[in-house]
Amino acid sequence: MRQMLFWKHGPSALVTAAVTALAVVLIAGCGSSSTSRNTQMLQSVGKSEGQLNLVEWPGYVEPQWVKPFEQQTGCQVHNKDAGTSDQMVLLMRTGQYDGVSASGNATERLVDAGDVAPVNVKLVPNYATIFSDIKNQPYNTFGGVHYGIPHGRGANLLMWRTDHVKPGPQSWSVILDPAQAAKYKGHISAYDDPIYIADAAVYLKAHQPSLQITNPYELNSKQFSAAVNLLKQQRPDVGEYWGDATKQIQSYTTGDDWVGTTWQYQYFQLAGKKVHVAISPAGQGFVPTEGATGWSDTWMISSKAKHPNCMYKWMNWIVSPMANAEVAQFFGEAPAQSLACQPATLEAAAKAIGYAPDPHFCDEYHAGLPSFWSRVYYWRTPVANCGDSRGNSCMNYNDWVSAWTQIKG
Amino acid sequence: MEAAEAAARPRASVSRRVAGLFTGRPRLTVGSLLAGPLGWLVIGYLGSLAVLFAASFWNVNSLTGEVSQTFTLNNFKTLVNEPVYRTVALRTIAVASAVTVTDVLLAFPIAFYMAKVARRSGKAVLVVAVLMPLWSSYLVKVYSWRVILSSGGVLDWALHPLGLKGPGYGNVAVWLVMSYLWLPYMILPIFAGLERIPDSLLAASEDLGAGPVRTFRRVILPLALPAVVAGSIFTFSLTLGDYITPELVSNNEFIGNVVYSNITNNLPLASAFATVPIVIMIVYLLLARRLGAFEHL
Numbered sequence: 001m002r003q004m005l006f007w008k009h010g011p012s013a014l015v016t017a018a019v020t021a022l023a024v025v026l027i028a029g030c031g032s033s034s035t036s037r038n039t040q041m042l043q044s045v046g047k048s049e050g051q052l053n054l055v056e057w058p059g060y061v062e063p064q065w066v067k068p069f070e071q072q073t074g075c076q077v078h079n080k081d082a083g084t085s086d087q088m089v090l091l092m093r094t095g096q097y098d099g100v101s102a103s104g105n106a107t108e109r110l111v112d113a114g115d116v117a118p119v120n121v122k123l124v125p126n127y128a129t130i131f132s133d134i135k136n137q138p139y140n141t142f143g144g145v146h147y148g149i150p151h152g153r154g155a156n157l158l159m160w161r162t163d164h165v166k167p168g169p170q171s172w173s174v175i176l177d178p179a180q181a182a183k184y185k186g187h188i189s190a191y192d193d194p195i196y197i198a199d200a201a202v203y204l205k206a207h208q209p210s211l212q213i214t215n216p217y218e219l220n221s222k223q224f225s226a227a228v229n230l231l232k233q234q235r236p237d238v239g240e241y242w243g244d245a246t247k248q249i250q251s252y253t254t255g256d257d258w259v260g261t262t263w264q265y266q267y268f269q270l271a272g273k274k275v276h277v278a279i280s281p282a283g284q285g286f287v288p289t290e291g292a293t294g295w296s297d298t299w300m301i302s303s304k305a306k307h308p309n310c311m312y313k314w315m316n317w318i319v320s321p322m323a324n325a326e327v328a329q330f331f332g333e334a335p336a337q338s339l340a341c342q343p344a345t346l347e348a349a350a351k352a353i354g355y356a357p358d359p360h361f362c363d364e365y366h367a368g369l370p371s372f373w374s375r376v377y378y379w380r381t382p383v384a385n386c387g388d389s390r391g392n393s394c395m396n397y398n399d400w401v402s403a404w405t406q407i408k409g
Numbered sequence: 410m411e412a413a414e415a416a417a418r419p420r421a422s423v424s425r426r427v428a429g430l431f432t433g434r435p436r437l438t439v440g441s442l443l444a445g446p447l448g449w450l451v452i453g454y455l456g457s458l459a460v461l462f463a464a465s466f467w468n469v470n471s472l473t474g475e476v477s478q479t480f481t482l483n484n485f486k487t488l489v490n491e492p493v494y495r496t497v498a499l500r501t502i503a504v505a506s507a508v509t510v511t512d513v514l515l516a517f518p519i520a521f522y523m524a525k526v527a528r529r530s531g532k533a534v535l536v537v538a539v540l541m542p543l544w545s546s547y548l549v550k551v552y553s554w555r556v557i558l559s560s561g562g563v564l565d566w567a568l569h570p571l572g573l574k575g576p577g578y579g580n581v582a583v584w585l586v587m588s589y590l591w592l593p594y595m596i597l598p599i600f601a602g603l604e605r606i607p608d609s610l611l612a613a614s615e616d617l618g619a620g621p622v623r624t625f626r627r628v629i630l631p632l633a634l635p636a637v638v639a640g641s642i643f644t645f646s647l648t649l650g651d652y653i654t655p656e657l658v659s660n661n662e663f664i665g666n667v668v669y670s671n672i673t674n675n676l677p678l679a680s681a682f683a684t685v686p687i688v689i690m691i692v693y694l695l696l697a698r699r700l701g702a703f704e705h706l
Binding site: 086087089090109113186192194235238239240241243247250251254255256397398401402404405406408409 | 469475487491493494496497552555556559560561562577578656657660661662667670671672673674675678
């Protein structure tokens, strides 16, 4: 047998030829993929196909509101949690899922690659009563065409351990101003994703007006390198970069991390475990004085959806007042559906998910307060086109990814 | 009864005719036997490597991350010109080497005890004990290490009486966790290698006046070296490719992390960087071959 091991005699010509031939076939077989938007739109919702495959942020597809959906529509839901926007894009490219709850840093990529199809909002009756300031936004409407149904939104928060960080910080400078951050060296928690560069840009927008940053996702090279340099300065003070929520919850629990950026979800988990954590007070709108990055999520339908009828039924279901009130309270985000904020609906929804009723939920999350959301910069896919007089001089997402590698080194 | 036999006969004759095809044709027999597994190896494994390599020469649409199949050397130029990629590659190689050396030092005494000292029943227990960690989930093990290494964690607590502190998260943590994770892959080949050495050789060496140290250096080590190299291929390549452990117990990027963060939006760059560990492993395997590691597979 041993004589048959080819490395003992050098690779045989046969194997080499086979591999080469195969590579040629595979490469040729791929063909040149065209990048074009999909414009095929469903015209009427028919009978349910019985199945539905979803990709979602953890906490968006839970039994409390999925079970009734399955009973009413006959669509059996199979769901897959995705930890990052990149994962969502990857999963949707497989073509095996009907829909996704995409954040703004994924939507444009999905649309431009033709991975998702336009949504006929006439077939989604509950769309009419969705808050108007998240309709027709640059992260869900492209060239005047709707590519999804808004789900809910939230801000990325500043969270700190009250036993280590005193007094409670009001500004992001506690982790981004080098002098202040040094005080908590080794205990700062930062989000492990290229989109975190936008957090630095939000800070610079307020603290360095000379840079003239207008939108943290539309950065020319000067603004971009200022943000990147700020994060390079922050690097030695960072205790941990967190990519998944579990990791951050653990670090705050053990006391490795004291202060940093987080999602509402981790704050609730930690507060529930009686860890001494705090976020910016309600009077400040839960975010530091500079404002914050945030997200506004959109349910999109795959251009290769095998169960489009079920997906349309789902998109209508998840923004129905009751379901939207449930998911919003469960996850800790502002609902997209204005009718979800009616006290009776909120109370019934809280009961359904086993939470204490909170009639002021929507006020606390500023669900219907456009002036609050004007300080929240929803995640977007950075593109070369700045969207203003600067033309195509902005840094695109690949620049962001490679800069992120540079920052983390 | 007879009708049934008659019905069965033509089928039997077909299979007999097929069987007849193979008699006296050993090449055909071996060929058809190996066609399945070999096809899988070539198409599924070498084929995907070939595609990976080809993809590293392609361009990418910077917005959608879609690959356009036009030839470019830019990905490799980026890897060479940007110092960060060199830093990441060198860090990965350094940790992989450290893990390998650590595992050899830990595994050799254990494997020697298993192969030459332990009795038969003790041997079985030890083999099970070595394999046991492989039964539990990788993630559970790494998250446990996160708890052990956290500030005020088990390690800090244990070192406190000595006035020391744990290393915290970082390269040292990656080295510790990887050394732990891959240790069984080092113990088993060394154990198998040492078992092959006849006890009589050790006795002969002693009879001829060699002390334990000399016997180890001149008899055991040369005979066991191929097994050590075989084990090191596992520990080295597993460390080179891992990206979850570095993400969970350090803030540093390793080759796998860079590949992972580029895979959605810049597949060609990810492919180009993924060829780095492949090249390292080819060099490593060629060196290992010179050391005769494959003679004892």
